[in-house]
Amino acid sequence: MNVKKLAELSILTGIALIIFVVELQIPNPFPIPGIKLGLANIITVYALYHYRAKEVMTMVFIRIFLASVLGGNMMAFIYSFFGSVFCLTGMLLLKRFIDEKHLWIASVFGAVLHNMGQITAAIFIMGTGVIVYLPFLLVSGCIAGAFTGWIAQIAVHRIKGNDAKQK
Amino acid sequence: MKNKVLIGICIAIFLIGVIGSALVLFAPHGTKVNIVQDGAVLYTFDLSVTEDQTLEIEYNGRTNIVQIENGKIRVVEADCPDKTCIRMGWLETGSLPIVCLPNHLSIEFADEREDLDAVIK
Numbered sequence: 461m462n463v464k465k466l467a468e469l470s471i472l473t474g475i476a477l478i479i480f481v482v483e484l485q486i487p488n489p490f491p492i493p494g495i496k497l498g499l500a501n502i503i504t505v506y507a508l509y510h511y512r513a514k515e516v517m518t519m520v521f522i523r524i525f526l527a528s529v530l531g532g533n534m535m536a537f538i539y540s541f542f543g544s545v546f547c548l549t550g551m552l553l554l555k556r557f558i559d560e561k562h563l564w565i566a567s568v569f570g571a572v573l574h575n576m577g578q579i580t581a582a583i584f585i586m587g588t589g590v591i592v593y594l595p596f597l598l599v600s601g602c603i604a605g606a607f608t609g610w611i612a613q614i615a616v617h618r619i620k621g622n623d624a625k626q627k
Numbered sequence: 628m629k630n631k632v633l634i635g636i637c638i639a640i641f642l643i644g645v646i647g648s649a650l651v652l653f654a655p656h657g658t659k660v661n662i663v664q665d666g667a668v669l670y671t672f673d674l675s676v677t678e679d680q681t682l683e684i685e686y687n688g689r690t691n692i693v694q695i696e697n698g699k700i701r702v703v704e705a706d707c708p709d710k711t712c713i714r715m716g717w718l719e720t721g722s723l724p725i726v727c728l729p730n731h732l733s734i735e736f737a738d739e740r741e742d743l744d745a746v747i748k
């Protein structure tokens with residue numbers, strides 16, 4: 461991994477963390493654990509289409525670790541970890557079928573898989589009773605995933621525009 | 628073509644979610660509740676006959692204070708970082724449990740099937 465790439469990945473991780481902290485300050489109207497916009501997903505979806513699988517995975521795992529420390533909720537790490545493993549595995553496979561112009565579709569699958577990973581972790585820790593949350597998470601995952609994917613698409617478009625101007 | 632199939636799957640997931648949520652929200656529930664920690668039932672109450680009280684439930688030095696009042700149950704205080712359990716309010720919606728993920732606690736309606744089993748036996 462060269463220095464330029466390392467710097468880019470570090471900046472992306474930093475941006476994702478800032479987005480995470482900002483999102484923590486937004487009051488969540490839905491008192492259901494696991495329901496959130498997951499704005500940091502914008503960075504993951506973007507990175508997925510611009511960096512290697514290994515690089516994206518390293519970035520995401522460093523981010524969720526630091527996010528759990530910053531949020532003062534280490535339990536959250538286990539849920540984020542399961543969620544991220546599901547989400548990254550799914551999106552890396554789907555990347556072959558989905559081109560960059562349809563990022564939002566990849567993002568919807570990513571978000572839904574993230575929620576499924578979280579529920580899996582919750583079933584192990586809390587017992588099977590929590591499975592009733594799954595349908596709510598499917599709905600919120602679809603909406604949040606489409607939203608963050610759409611923003612990532614706009615970002616990709618703008619970045620490409622800037623690159624073209626510079627050249 | 629491929630995209631259409633994938634979008635179709637997204638829509639299907641969304642609809643399954645909506646239907647599932649409606650089923651959970653409108654599911655009938657009884658008056659028996661279980662307080663569960665780490666998947667094991669700590670207490671069972673029949674709220675229709677339980678006197679008003681508060682319980683302190685500990686997990687690794689952190690506590691949740693659970694209140695039972697007028698046949699309803701909720702978490703009033705918690706040491707958890709997210710406080711979602713408090714914000715969930717009274718346990719009354721469909722079959723939706725109150726959970727505190729950081730403290731491994733959930734308060735859920737006891738499965739109606741158990742009652743049915745008891746009747747059959």
Ligand SMILES: [Zn+2]
Pocket residue numbers: 705707708709710711712713726727728729730
């Ligand atoms: Zn809590």
